[in-house]
Amino acid sequence: MEFTVxxxxMDLVVYVDPDMPVTDALETMRRRYINSVIIxxxxxxxxxxxxxxxxxxxKIVAQERDPxxxxxxxxxxxPLIVVRTDMSMAECARIMKENKIHHLPVCDETQCLVGMISATDFLVVAEAMGRTG
Structure with a gap:
């Protein structure tokens, strides 16, 4: 069975303004329990x-910068690297690995952002692969 993105x-996409203070973006991420936002x-x-x-x-903690x-x-x-909703999870995982990233915005066939996929989602994918194996 092939799993698709x-x-x-996650079909939630949270947007923030590029001129927003980082502290406000951090508060948005914390309050919504998310690890990424789209600018x-x-x-x-x-x-x-x-x-x-x-x-x-x-870019902040390791460099001791003031957010x-x-x-x-x-x-x-x-710019963003994006994946499509119909892409296989295997290909999505390869894109993350090749680009050394952990979060990917997801676009539909009209190139609209419709969701997010993150490296932690692959824990559940791997578990499901073991069950269908």
Whole structure:
């Protein structure tokens, strides 16, 4: 049985503004119990971006930077790497591995963002693979 991204993605996409203080984005992530947010396009920010818990660890904590002095655009990752809803989970896992990332936005056939998939979702996928094996 082939598992697709559609079967395992979270269909919640939370957007934040690139000029939002990082502390506000952190509060949004904490309150919603999520590990990533999508950075919206604006006139000054023509491409979507992503801010993840890994970005927080690598670009703030490890570098001992003050998040109160930073805007989201200062530490976001852009441009996005995205996957499609009909992609296999195996291919999705390969994309994460090749790009050394843990969160992927999911697009539908019209290129609209419709969800997120993260490395932790693969725990459940692997468990399901063992059951159908």
């Amino acid at each position: 559609r079967d395992w993605m 919206n396009k604006t006139r000054d920010n023509p491409e979507y971006g992503i801010l993840t818990s890994t970005d927080i660890c690598d 109160a002095t930073l805007k989201v655009r200062d530490i976001m990752t852009s």
